[in-house]
Amino acid sequence: MAAVGEQAISYDARGLSEPDAAVPEISEIDGTSAEFDAHDLSTRQINLELRWLINEQGVTDVTVRNPGSKHSLGVGLLTRCKITFDGSLGYFGCGIIDGPEVHIKGRVGWSACENMMSGVVVIDSNAGSLTGAAFRGGDLVIKGRVGARTGIDQKGGTIIVMGSAGSMNGFMMQRGRQIICGDVGHGLGDSMYDGTIYVGGKVRSLGIDCVPGEWTDADTEFIERKFRIYDLGAPPELQKFVCGKKLYNYDNLEPSERKLVL
Amino acid sequence: MSEMAYSEPEKIQSIDAEFLAGHRFPYQEDISLVETVDLDASTPGDDINWLEDIELLEENGTPAVFDRYSNSFIKIYFPIPKGRENEIARKVLMTHLQTGNSYGILLKEKHCKFPQPELGPWVANSKIVGTDWKPPVLEGWEAPMH
Numbered sequence: 208m209a210a211v212g213e214q215a216i217s218y219d220a221r222g223l224s225e226p227d228a229a230v231p232e233i234s235e236i237d238g239t240s241a242e243f244d245a246h247d248l249s250t251r252q253i254n255l256e257l258r259w260l261i262n263e264q265g266v267t268d269v270t271v272r273n274p275g276s277k278h279s280l281g282v283g284l285l286t287r288c289k290i291t292f293d294g295s296l297g298y299f300g301c302g303i304i305d306g307p308e309v310h311i312k313g314r315v316g317w318s319a320c321e322n323m324m325s326g327v328v329v330i331d332s333n334a335g336s337l338t339g340a341a342f343r344g345g346d347l348v349i350k351g352r353v354g355a356r357t358g359i360d361q362k363g364g365t366i367i368v369m370g371s372a373g374s375m376n377g378f379m380m381q382r383g384r385q386i387i388c389g390d391v392g393h394g395l396g397d398s399m400y401d402g403t404i405y406v407g408g409k410v411r412s413l414g415i416d417c418v419p420g421e422w423t424d425a426d427t428e429f430i431e432r433k434f435r436i437y438d439l440g441a442p443p444e445l446q447k448f449v450c451g452k453k454l455y456n457y458d459n460l461e462p463s464e465r466k467l468v469l
Numbered sequence: 470m471s472e473m474a475y476s477e478p479e480k481i482q483s484i485d486a487e488f489l490a491g492h493r494f495p496y497q498e499d500i501s502l503v504e505t506v507d508l509d510a511s512t513p514g515d516d517i518n519w520l521e522d523i524e525l526l527e528e529n530g531t532p533a534v535f536d537r538y539s540n541s542f543i544k545i546y547f548p549i550p551k552g553r554e555n556e557i558a559r560k561v562l563m564t565h566l567q568t569g570n571s572y573g574i575l576l577k578e579k580h581c582k583f584p585q586p587e588l589g590p591w592v593a594n595s596k597i598v599g600t601d602w603k604p605p606v607l608e609g610w611e612a613p614m615h
Contacts (some may be wrong), residue, residue, distance in 0.1 A: 332599025344519030
């Protein structure tokens with residue numbers, strides 16, 4: 208028996224069924240801006256339309272109406288541009304991007320912005336688990352709450368969460384920064400190698416080798432700058448957590464291992 | 470030039486940008502060639518964005534900045550003014566990327582599998598590459614039925 212709502216899906220939400228999909232070319236283009244309605248398009252068609260606009264039509268500002276929580280939208284965009292999703296995204300939204308400034312006017316599912324290299328993503332509402340997984344660089348701002356393991360394997364960049372976060376945030380984090388304004392669950396920063404996590408609310412428990420850090424003027428400058436840029440108001444009083452560096456010694460690793468976290 | 474073994478079993482000591490290119494670049498030796506780089510303008514958003522994580526490091530005893538797009542260090546041979554270490558490292562890296570000298574960029578035209586700007590997010594309106602990639606065909610091989 209089909210799950211509730213499943214009968215209404217008329218496309219392959221994984222985007223796997225259209226290896227030869229054509230660019231829809233349905234956008235209304237006005238100079239360097241464009242807009243299109245994604246309601247009747249598949250994941251692959253939406254991404255093809257985005258790439259066609261940005262790479263071939265000289266468009267630098269795109270609005271996608273009715274994204275419909277489809278998975279894997281806005282992925283693999285490797286240039287400077289502005290994209291607005293006028294709605295929510297499903298799993299793996301805006302993954303592997305390098306340069307775009309994205310505004311999502313809704314919620315996102317698991318693993319938003321995984322492997323993001325640079326750019327800015329602002330999410331107006333909540334995000335699922337594994338948000339910013341393997342995040343490499345840029346800024347990710349979530350104005351709602353996030354699930355578990357935000358910034359797992361994070362290797363750079365800044366993740367800002369205005370609400371609370373689930374358990375195991377910053378698990379195996381290797382570089383970068385997280386600012387969680389609300390409460391966080393158990394196991395914060397478990398097995399982190401490096402990086403910094405700032406928390407404004409209560410911490411249920413710290414993970415292995417995650418310890419309180421010493422606040423510096425650089426922390427204050429950084430926090431105030433990010434809150435000013437994204438118009439987030441006055442930052443709350445934050446606690447700082449870093450790696451205790453008891454679990455590893457990079458000096459003993461091969462040079463190639465060292466490069467993996469740079 | 471890096472000291473590096475070309476063949477096994479000698480131990481590979483390092484792979485840096487000049488080894489990959491076969492020569493040094495002028496901006497590794499002359500600070501005046503990087504001074505004018507505008508880091509805010511070269512990166513997305515209202516600050517230096519991803520360059521926040523880029524710092525001056527050291528490779529084989531020489532100041533260097535890491536280029537994540539080619540997994541190699543760019544050594545810096547000119548004296549770096551005190552207090553400007555990270556700024557200069559970021560400017561050298563950005564110059565390396567904007568001039569298209571990063572080895573990862575050199576590989577794009579031949580090997581990238583989907584259309585993308587050759588100079589990525591570092592230079593506006595760069596050439597689109599990867600528009601005609603075709604998977605390599607192994608002579609005599611046939612795809613399995615399943």
